[in-house]
Amino acid sequence: MSSDTTKEKIIQAANDVFILKGMDGARMQEIADEAGINKALLHYYFHSKEQLFKEVFYGILSKLIPGLILIFKGEGSLPDKIEAVVAEYDSFMFRNPFLPQFVIREINRDPDQLSGFMSDKGLDFELVEKMINKAVEAGTIRQITFPHLFANLIGMIVMPYIGRPLFQRKLFKNDPVKYDEFLRERRVVITYFIKQAMIC
Amino acid sequence: MSSDTTKEKIIQAANDVFILKGMDGARMQEIADEAGINKALLHYYFHSKEQLFKEVFYGILSKLIPGLILIFKGEGSLPDKIEAVVAEYDSFMFRNPFLPQFVIREINRDPDQLSGFMSDKGLDFELVEKMINKAVEAGTIRQITFPHLFANLIGMIVMPYIGRPLFQRKLFKNDPVKYDEFLRERRVVITYFIKQAMIC
DNA sequence: GTCTATATGCAGATAGAC
DNA sequence: GTCTATCTGCATATAGAC
Numbered sequence: 001m002s003s004d005t006t007k008e009k010i011i012q013a014a015n016d017v018f019i020l021k022g023m024d025g026a027r028m029q030e031i032a033d034e035a036g037i038n039k040a041l042l043h044y045y046f047h048s049k050e051q052l053f054k055e056v057f058y059g060i061l062s063k064l065i066p067g068l069i070l071i072f073k074g075e076g077s078l079p080d081k082i083e084a085v086v087a088e089y090d091s092f093m094f095r096n097p098f099l100p101q102f103v104i105r106e107i108n109r110d111p112d113q114l115s116g117f118m119s120d121k122g123l124d125f126e127l128v129e130k131m132i133n134k135a136v137e138a139g140t141i142r143q144i145t146f147p148h149l150f151a152n153l154i155g156m157i158v159m160p161y162i163g164r165p166l167f168q169r170k171l172f173k174n175d176p177v178k179y180d181e182f183l184r185e186r187r188v189v190i191t192y193f194i195k196q197a198m199i200c
Numbered sequence: 201m202s203s204d205t206t207k208e209k210i211i212q213a214a215n216d217v218f219i220l221k222g223m224d225g226a227r228m229q230e231i232a233d234e235a236g237i238n239k240a241l242l243h244y245y246f247h248s249k250e251q252l253f254k255e256v257f258y259g260i261l262s263k264l265i266p267g268l269i270l271i272f273k274g275e276g277s278l279p280d281k282i283e284a285v286v287a288e289y290d291s292f293m294f295r296n297p298f299l300p301q302f303v304i305r306e307i308n309r310d311p312d313q314l315s316g317f318m319s320d321k322g323l324d325f326e327l328v329e330k331m332i333n334k335a336v337e338a339g340t341i342r343q344i345t346f347p348h349l350f351a352n353l354i355g356m357i358v359m360p361y362i363g364r365p366l367f368q369r370k371l372f373k374n375d376p377v378k379y380d381e382f383l384r385e386r387r388v389v390i391t392y393f394i395k396q397a398m399i400c
Numbered sequence: 401g402t403c404t405a406t407a408t409g410c411a412g413a414t415a416g417a418c
Numbered sequence: 419g420t421c422t423a424t425c426t427g428c429a430t431a432t433a434g435a436c
Contacts, residue, residue, distance in 0.1 A: 024224045111365035147371045159355030165311035197397035
């Protein structure tokens with residue numbers, strides 16, 4: 001039916017605009033234009049900008065989280081799991097290059113909501129933390145606490161995306177093709193880097 | 201004279217507000233309140249919000265860059281230099297915890313201006329790049345290209361700051377004291393992590 | 401230099417016809 | 419469900435008195 005189609009068009013348009021400009025930078029007018037409708041109709045389907053934003057934001061996140069949980073609850077050694085997480089994360093980022101910045105903005109705008117959402121989705125860091133600690137005790141990996149490993153891992157994955165406009169200019173003569181090549185190398189480089197750092 | 205004092209007060213207030221809320225989120229009214237004056241006077245000293253923002257932003261960056269250049273142009277082995285850069289960067293971040301997010305926002309808002317500013321200040325990555333490549337050829341460090349090493353390094357340093365609202369909740373039961381302890385450990389953990397990963 | 405008052409413009413949201 | 423027209427509020431910026 002046509003009502004569903006319009007709603008879908010709005011969600012799609014909101015996705016594009018929000019992800020590029022963030023909640024503050026996005027304009028309802030632009031979303032309406034992108035969807036080929038007018039502002040009034042936006043508010044007919046979504047009472048407020050805030051509501052539309054949350055729908056979009058948590059819609060995207062919902063696609064990322066299950067994959068991560070699957071990896072951690074599955075079988076395999078810790079290094080293998082780390083490798084799988086890097087691969088999963090990184091390929092998701094490559095397909096959604098503006099996601100990291102998007103998430104970071106929301107982390108600082110409404111952390112409680114985001115934190116609650118992750119819990120609701122069953123993303124449980126304590127489980128991973130125990131896994132790390134056990135591996136350290138067993139001597140499989142070098143001494144490190146989970147928060148440090150987590151910060152290192154996420155930082156390395158995410159940095160090339162949030163820094164892209166500057167990095168591409170400064171390190172790749174502003175050549176987007178070269179930068180995409182660089183991004184594609186990240187998965188291998190990061191897993192190798194981490195393994196060298198962690199495995200005794 | 202009193203005009204200088206007022207201008208200084210404005211700059212100080214703008215520092216505080218911009219760094220917390222970014223260019224988009226900051227309000228001229230709030231800056232005026234913080235400085236103990238009114239909006240009209242803001243515009244007397246700074247023609248526009250944009251102008252005031254740039255003054256603040258590049259004022260802060262100007263304090264960080266010289267230290268980095270000094271390290272790279274100085275004597276010492278590559279690992280020592282990396283260790284020094286991590287220390288310099290990290291202590292700067294600890295004193296300016298909202299700087300990373302601030303910079304990231306600007307990277308995406310006006311990358312050309314930022315890129316040009318860094319060049320003007322003499323921050324030259326080609327020099328560092330050659331240093332890395334030489335060390336790789338000599339076999340002092342493992343095979344890695346400069347952009348990858350750079351992304352890894354900056355990512356690890358910066359992540360705990362831009363992710364703090366979420367990380368603190370999820371990994372430290374929202375205890376700010378524990379999180380500050382964690383931040384203080386970063387310098388040592390990162391340099392150790394990098395050395396293990398890079399040195400053969 | 402500093403203020404009060406006001407202009408200007410824009411963005412989110414609503415009213416109401418069709 | 420979809421539109422045009424409009425309201426409301428807020429933020430930047432300016433005018434003009436002191």
